[in-house]
Amino acid sequence: MPPLPPALAAAFLEGTSGGPKRERTHSQLLHAAVQVICERGLQAATMQQVAQAAGVTTATLYNHFSTKDALVQRLAAVLAETLCRAINDSYAHIADGAERMAIGQRRYVRLAADSPDWTLLLLDVMTASPLVQETIMQYPLADLRLGVKQKKFKVPSEAAALDAINGICTQAMRRVALGAAPAKHDQACAALLLRALGMSAAEAAEVAARPLPPLTMEG
Amino acid sequence: MPPLPPALAAAFLEGTSGGPKRERTHSQLLHAAVQVICERGLQAATMQQVAQAAGVTTATLYNHFSTKDALVQRLAAVLAETLCRAINDSYAHIADGAERMAIGQRRYVRLAADSPDWTLLLLDVMTASPLVQETIMQYPLADLRLGVKQKKFKVPSEAAALDAINGICTQAMRRVALGAAPAKHDQACAALLLRALGMSAAEAAEVAARPLPPLTMEG
Amino acid sequence: MPPLPPALAAAFLEGTSGGPKRERTHSQLLHAAVQVICERGLQAATMQQVAQAAGVTTATLYNHFSTKDALVQRLAAVLAETLCRAINDSYAHIADGAERMAIGQRRYVRLAADSPDWTLLLLDVMTASPLVQETIMQYPLADLRLGVKQKKFKVPSEAAALDAINGICTQAMRRVALGAAPAKHDQACAALLLRALGMSAAEAAEVAARPLPPLTMEG
């Protein structure tokens, strides 16, 4: 399963082998979907391909997900859940809103370097699932508010700030995934983001350059 | 053609009536494509529907565009060309790189308010056509470099700056097109962008609040 | 179970609560089938839907009826049995073959007014089950022969008479069930039938207008 980010594989794969049969199949189907969508793209991927990749018939696939859209939605939700939890847990011990923001941002961008295909899948899937997008944005939103309360950030509107956070991150991920980014793109983008949110250039650069806490699923 | 932004309609429609027959048909086909894609979405739109909307047979449509992808690419190129030229022309007389940047950004965001469907089409089409995206980005890139030369901007890397420009703008457009934006979202986002590019909060806010030059196609 | 004709519900429902477990389940399955087929139509109804309506799994349903056709056949038989017995019992005390014929006919037509969905189901199911149709026709056949023996009827052939009986009745039921029948359609059709079987117009009208004996399941 090459495209799966190694750091997240463990968490996402959990349940593949244990648990009752229905849940095992369910997991296998989601994994097959990841594989296929990574290879062919979201809209070119077919239910048949997913079923075949999972080693079941389409009928079985439809027993678990009543439509292709339902499968995609569920996949988006699971991916988002897994990813957000993993990243967020990695900096649970950081109290500084600005640093939290920078770490989150940089983690996503680095993910794109580690697993380009997977990242494009994620971006595709998010666009197709506004609900999940909102779920994801809860995390940076919390950090944003924390930073504001700590007087690190000052923004004209929360909506604009969210657009900056989401927009810069998304764009950076896409660029990195496509292989068109210079070195330390994650830091540069994080610095720009912090500046957009109201920090001075110096501060922003410093916070954005701090070492990233490790990403483990065991914490 | 309700979804076409009125300000751009004239420019885009040019060529519909004049010129040799082949070019007229060509234009009509592109217009039909805009209509259909606005109504059904990029991927749900079919060649048959486009042909019918243009009042020709599919075979004729294929005489002009050898594949659906070619049609979409061409449409993207024309849309981008028209839009960029119009917006860029509107602030040709502005010498301040920062103000130029802000105006460009705000114009795009306002477009989303005026023509939500058309905007979503544009965003769709851009995602599907990296080449065109690059073309568009030439304009803000020039303004970015101008601002840097004028010491208004200071950025860690051009790539990061472009991601900020593109990302914030795209996200803001989407939010506005979906009707989820507060008032003056264009100004707020422009201000954030200018801050990201290195301006102080005060300066950024002032520049972002300056009146927008009118958008005419005749100038 | 709204579509079940109230007068027949009791008889049809008998066995739902009493008896050994297997028979109770059997009854419940048939009832579920009635419900589902009334709602979706005979051919659109699926075994899954029937099972779900009965609160069991499809596998259980298949434990009782080896195929969908078997279920339908059994349902047809039970419906016919229930219905014929009820109607026939209601005029057991009538000795006049012509009156018996008229009552039977009118009862069926009235059933269509009381329970249109159920009636359409019945017609569907009959068409799909010639054996059951023949079973039903035994009752009017007996009345026909009685009437002939009593010199009330005189027909060129039994087959033709049966076609008249069955055809007029079926058609009238359909019309009534579809809501396209005038008032007293049952009497009018019964009168036509009696005339077809050889009675004078005056006699036919008189017999067809006699009061219907009540339809009870207990008598």
Next chain:
Amino acid sequence: MPPLPPALAAAFLEGTSGGPKRERTHSQLLHAAVQVICERGLQAATMQQVAQAAGVTTATLYNHFSTKDALVQRLAAVLAETLCRAINDSYAHIADGAERMAIGQRRYVRLAADSPDWTLLLLDVMTASPLVQETIMQYPLADLRLGVKQKKFKVPSEAAALDAINGICTQAMRRVALGAAPAKHDQACAALLLRALGMSAAEAAEVAARPLPPLTMEG
């Protein structure tokens, strides 16, 4: 094309070889539909089978009939049109409403003897297409009214009379098609029908026994 009633084949087949290509294909598709539905039954017949029988792909079939239902409706309409016109033309010269009624009825019943499969198709298709059924009933309705005006018929209600006409005829056709009818079933049923409509037994028998005018398409 065994199941097509020879007498009607000519009329129905007209257009198979002449005319523009689209219409030729259209006709071929309808013929293929007749064949397939006769062999497999209405609901078991698939679009694929029809397409294959016509020697085209399913896509072509869908170019002509946008859904299976559309195909069936159109087929019903064409069959009804062909059949009604042929039968009606055959007794255009008869002025007696009763005789017209008897001829129509008998022709339909005889049709069932000549082409049992085709008849069952017709009955199936009619049930699935109430609009067409109404179209067909226009012809006997006209004869009914004529007979009433001529004082040959006297009926309690037009609706009841139509049910008798339609019901007896349908039932007789089915019985004959299934091979369960005695000799001269057409005459017997016609006589019953005329009696139902108010004629005396003697008159009815006499009218029903008159020779049938020939059924030619050339008239």
Next chain:
DNA sequence: GATGAATGAGGGTTCATTCAT
């Protein structure tokens, strides 16, 4: 006897695309 899970076989429908005219 009931169940959970799975499936084989196909059904209707779509659409980008081609080619003789």
Next chain:
DNA sequence: CATGAATGAACCCTCATTCAT
């Protein structure tokens, strides 16, 4: 150049039915 007509290749989805537990 435009067209009418046709098509190949899937696609999403359904459902009667089975079998290990």
